[in-house]
Amino acid sequence: MRLILENIVKRYEDKQVLQGAGFTFETGKIYGLLGRNGAGKTTLFDCLSGEKDMNSGQVMLEENGHTRKLSEQDVGYVYSLPILPEFLTGYEFVKFFMDINRGKLQMEQTIDDYFDMMSMTTEDRHRLIKGYSHGMKNKLQMLLFLITKPPIILLDEPLTSFDVIVALEMKNMLREMKSDHILIFSTHILQLASDLCDELIVLNKGKLSAVPSELLHSAEFEQAVINLLKDESHDENA
Numbered sequence: 001m002r003l004i005l006e007n008i009v010k011r012y013e014d015k016q017v018l019q020g021a022g023f024t025f026e027t028g029k030i031y032g033l034l035g036r037n038g039a040g041k042t043t044l045f046d047c048l049s050g051e052k053d054m055n056s057g058q059v060m061l062e063e064n065g066h067t068r069k070l071s072e073q074d075v076g077y078v079y080s081l082p083i084l085p086e087f088l089t090g091y092e093f094v095k096f097f098m099d100i101n102r103g104k105l106q107m108e109q110t111i112d113d114y115f116d117m118m119s120m121t122t123e124d125r126h127r128l129i130k131g132y133s134h135g136m137k138n139k140l141q142m143l144l145f146l147i148t149k150p151p152i153i154l155l156d157e158p159l160t161s162f163d164v165i166v167a168l169e170m171k172n173m174l175r176e177m178k179s180d181h182i183l184i185f186s187t188h189i190l191q192l193a194s195d196l197c198d199e200l201i202v203l204n205k206g207k208l209s210a211v212p213s214e215l216l217h218s219a220e221f222e223q224a225v226i227n228l229l230k231d232e233s234h235d236e237n238a
């Protein structure tokens with residue numbers, strides 16, 4: 001499966017954030033998206049998930065030799081600040097989610113199986129989401145994608161809020177998922193990027209480019225990324 005981005009342009013009033021961004025992502029790899037503050041990472045994710053309309057360009061999904069336009073249902077988006085019904089418990093919310101999707105999806109596991117996969121304790125499952133930490137809310141959002149299994153999963157700075165144990169669990173889970181999903185996560189943490197991803201993409205001056213793979217695990221990695229990002233004329237109001 002391949003996700004093909006062609007010439008994506010996104011403007012906010014007179015500010016052009018994405019300036020003809022193009023890239024091809026494939027299953028089997030975890031992609032890290034790097035860019036300076038305000039480079040447009042969230043904007044790119046919003047355009048891919050259908051939250052925001054692009055001004056021009058197209059996004060295609062190629063599966064089994066057949067290419068079609070990407071639809072909203074193809075994308076699971078883990079927000080950096082998840083929006084969840086705080087008045088429900090995690091368990092009630094997942095039950096509700098499974099009920100409304102029953103029939104559409106193959107749900108091979110029980111609700112508790114999914115919580116087990118996320119290593120959430122029985123006590124936490126039955127607590128109101130309102131009392132969840134940021135990391136737990138991210139986990140709950142990830143859990144929904146274990147159920148719906150969208151081909152594309154976008155994670156906007158997800159692992160920053162996880163403690164070391166949960167971050168490790170999530171890393172392992174992402175590694176397991178990569179064979180049949182396209183996983184793209186944005187991060188500012190270079191160590192996480194080099195540790196977890198198979199390919200690193202830089203969003204710079206509104207365009208996407210890959211960091212040469214031989215640099216990813218080399219001693220020069222950090223300096224190379226800094227050099228790439230420094231290139232950007234970092235003017236928020238440009």
Ligand SMILES: Nc1ncnc2c1ncn2[C@@H]1O[C@H](COP(=O)(O)OP(=O)(O)OP(=O)(O)O)[C@@H](O)[C@H]1O
Binds near residue numbers: 035040043
């Ligand atoms: N709704 C909006 N209206 C106008 N400008 C916007 C809007 N949303 C984002 N921007 C601007 O677009 C640019 C890109 O923002 P975006 O949030 O996509 O960047 P980012 O790379 O995700 O940043 P960060 O790393 O700080 O989270 C910024 O200059 C931001 O101020």
